[in-house]
Amino acid sequence: MVNRPLEYDYTITKMFMLTTIVLGIVGMLIGVILAFQLAFPNVNLIFGEGLAEYTNFSRLRPLHTDAVIFGFTLSGIFATWYYVGQRVLKVSMAESAILMFLGKLHFWLYLVVVAAVVVSLLAGVTTSKEYAEFEWPIDIAVVLVWVIFGASIFGLIGIRREKSLYISVWYYIATFIGIAMLYLFNNMEIPTMFATSAAGESGIGSWYHSVSMYSGTNDALVQWWYGHNAVAFGFTVPIVAMIYYFLPKESGQAIYSYKLSLLSFWGLMFVYLWAGGHHLLYSTVPDWMQTMGSIFSVILILPSWGSAINMLLTMKGEWQQVAASPLIKFMILASTFYMFSTLEGPIQAIKSVNAIAHFTDWIIGHVHDGVLGWVGFMIMAALYHMAPRVFKREIYSKSLMAAQFWIQTLGVVLYFTSMWIAGITQGMMWRAHDEFGNLAYSFIDTVTVLHPYYTIRGVGGLLYLVGFLMFAYNIYKTMSARPVEEHELQNASPMGA
Amino acid sequence: MFHWLEKHPFFFAVGVFLVISFAGLIEILPNFAQASRPVIGTAPYSTLELAGRHVYIKNSCNACHSQLIRPFKSETDRYGHYSLSGEYAYDRPFLWGSKRTGPDLMRVGNYRTTDWHENHMKNPASVVPGSVMPAYRWLFTNNTDINTAFAEQLTVAQHFSVPYNQPVPMKDGTTKVVKMGSSVANANAIAIEEAKVIAADMRDQDVKDAVARGEIPEIVALIAYLNSLK
Numbered sequence: 205m206v207n208r209p210l211e212y213d214y215t216i217t218k219m220f221m222l223t224t225i226v227l228g229i230v231g232m233l234i235g236v237i238l239a240f241q242l243a244f245p246n247v248n249l250i251f252g253e254g255l256a257e258y259t260n261f262s263r264l265r266p267l268h269t270d271a272v273i274f275g276f277t278l279s280g281i282f283a284t285w286y287y288v289g290q291r292v293l294k295v296s297m298a299e300s301a302i303l304m305f306l307g308k309l310h311f312w313l314y315l316v317v318v319a320a321v322v323v324s325l326l327a328g329v330t331t332s333k334e335y336a337e338f339e340w341p342i343d344i345a346v347v348l349v350w351v352i353f354g355a356s357i358f359g360l361i362g363i364r365r366e367k368s369l370y371i372s373v374w375y376y377i378a379t380f381i382g383i384a385m386l387y388l389f390n391n392m393e394i395p396t397m398f399a400t401s402a403a404g405e406s407g408i409g410s411w412y413h414s415v416s417m418y419s420g421t422n423d424a425l426v427q428w429w430y431g432h433n434a435v436a437f438g439f440t441v442p443i444v445a446m447i448y449y450f451l452p453k454e455s456g457q458a459i460y461s462y463k464l465s466l467l468s469f470w471g472l473m474f475v476y477l478w479a480g481g482h483h484l485l486y487s488t489v490p491d492w493m494q495t496m497g498s499i500f501s502v503i504l505i506l507p508s509w510g511s512a513i514n515m516l517l518t519m520k521g522e523w524q525q526v527a528a529s530p531l532i533k534f535m536i537l538a539s540t541f542y543m544f545s546t547l548e549g550p551i552q553a554i555k556s557v558n559a560i561a562h563f564t565d566w567i568i569g570h571v572h573d574g575v576l577g578w579v580g581f582m583i584m585a586a587l588y589h590m591a592p593r594v595f596k597r598e599i600y601s602k603s604l605m606a607a608q609f610w611i612q613t614l615g616v617v618l619y620f621t622s623m624w625i626a627g628i629t630q631g632m633m634w635r636a637h638d639e640f641g642n643l644a645y646s647f648i649d650t651v652t653v654l655h656p657y658y659t660i661r662g663v664g665g666l667l668y669l670v671g672f673l674m675f676a677y678n679i680y681k682t683m684s685a686r687p688v689e690e691h692e693l694q695n696a697s698p699m700g701a
Numbered sequence: 702m703f704h705w706l707e708k709h710p711f712f713f714a715v716g717v718f719l720v721i722s723f724a725g726l727i728e729i730l731p732n733f734a735q736a737s738r739p740v741i742g743t744a745p746y747s748t749l750e751l752a753g754r755h756v757y758i759k760n761s762c763n764a765c766h767s768q769l770i771r772p773f774k775s776e777t778d779r780y781g782h783y784s785l786s787g788e789y790a791y792d793r794p795f796l797w798g799s800k801r802t803g804p805d806l807m808r809v810g811n812y813r814t815t816d817w818h819e820n821h822m823k824n825p826a827s828v829v830p831g832s833v834m835p836a837y838r839w840l841f842t843n844n845t846d847i848n849t850a851f852a853e854q855l856t857v858a859q860h861f862s863v864p865y866n867q868p869v870p871m872k873d874g875t876t877k878v879v880k881m882g883s884s885v886a887n888a889n890a891i892a893i894e895e896a897k898v899i900a901a902d903m904r905d906q907d908v909k910d911a912v913a914r915g916e917i918p919e920i921v922a923l924i925a926y927l928n929s930l931k
Binding site for chain 1: 703704707708710713714717718720721722723724725728733737758759760761762763764765767769771772773774775776778779784785786787788789790791792793794795796797798799800801802803804826829830831832833834835836837838839846848849850851852853855856857859860861882883884885887888
């Protein structure tokens, strides 16, 4: 056997990098539109009265969440898997024609599903369940895409040269299994087209309509077991996989502690699934489940902070890199936002806090400091690190990256601070009573008071979108930037001025 | 053990699956039988109400409105009696929502009228000054899909024994029979009868004319659903 470095094949990575960026822009743009619709309701009519049905808040809202979760984030997860997987397993995609075919099939089928989702959500075809809005034909396609993803993961593992699975691979495997289990059980539904009337008619009504297998409280329980853990296995587990690979690689530092990563991984796996009940506090699900949800949410701080601290300590003695490299800045801030968000979540899961926070914008704020600060920053950092290696060129502009970092950081801060104030203000106003024991405010009083915060949130979101467009431009220009030699790609990514 | 698992991907994956499925088994399964029993006074949705529920879902009303009243004085003062599990027995899917950009709607049928909803959907700010809710004018021209609602009634009656065409007990000691059609034509006839009752209280002449012609604009079905929320 000739002893030379492996040539990894990044065909599939490149494809998913493209969808990460395109769907990121789509998802965030819709988000900004939604934010301004709440501040200025006339924005519901941006494309006129005729298209109002398709541009109004309620029709666009699921499209925003799904574009960011299943478009931007999932593409980022796939892009990094097809990059990280090869490298830590020491095997090239080019070595297996089957895996290459599966990878391409994975991408194109994924695109078909994305197109179907966009059309169906705009048309109002939805099951109403958050992040599980798709009707049964799309669900089947989603399962197919996921099975191919699994075949890719285990196929690559099957032909690996490095026998020991690196930490990132643990997290990718967990992502695959977790989402598979959750998605299947939450989307159990019966298509209504099979029903037969007393007169013997069948195939009545829409062919794509279905009815949930669970009703009422049970349905809620399964949905939030799914909803919460879709966050776990979509926004946490695979993003941790990324930071465990990209931070040590970019900084040239070894992971601080193997034992800590072990504890965090198995701890996260065990604890996370229990915490779903915190979405249902004071609802009609049994009290003991609500309490379990609260308690495990607080315990969840341990494994979450375990990973985050492991990352921060990996930079021990090398903190000058944070000042020197905007790419390291992105990852360190991502890790910091992860700590912040995983502390905020458990606080909101405490019953007495939840009584105020639930149903308010504080929850929206929490989601966004996690997704913008942690998920978004980490995926962009991953793409920035991969781009020079995939294109064999230096990153187009370091100063543009640095400017982007500060603009987006400001955007995130404006976003979550305004939503904190909005949420707590509204939560307190809802429960306020006057001296005679009557409600102090009508509902609309608690809406109009939020106008300034909704406006600030819109501006914060807009700044983040502007930063994301700078990121897209930077990556685009990287494709034609100065070519680099292999030795420049060891650790810190090469960047142009 | 962990070192061994890291070299054996299959067993590693099995390990992960066991660890994550544990919580679901313990938390979710035991409650299933109990939580699905209806309380007295809870009846299945009629054809038009169910079609209206589909309109509600189609427009993601649940993105901004909850249907879950928590057991706090401030909530029961504002929205009525706190929610009971059995009241949701016929809700597939549940529509609790996760955000109150607008108020809760669990018992909106107790304190809002057909007339109020009609004006509100046309121009929310005319009824509630300062409202950030968009207008839903297309509901006045789009027609309701009654057939799909009928297919759903048939499905739940067959698979989940939802008691259509059977007496269900009401709070005042009487019983109520919710009709389900015997054929597509019959189901549509039942729905149009329900729609006429709603349209009689409405002002929009186009809607009234449509119902008289035998069509059901989405707004009529939606109001029928909202009025049923009590």
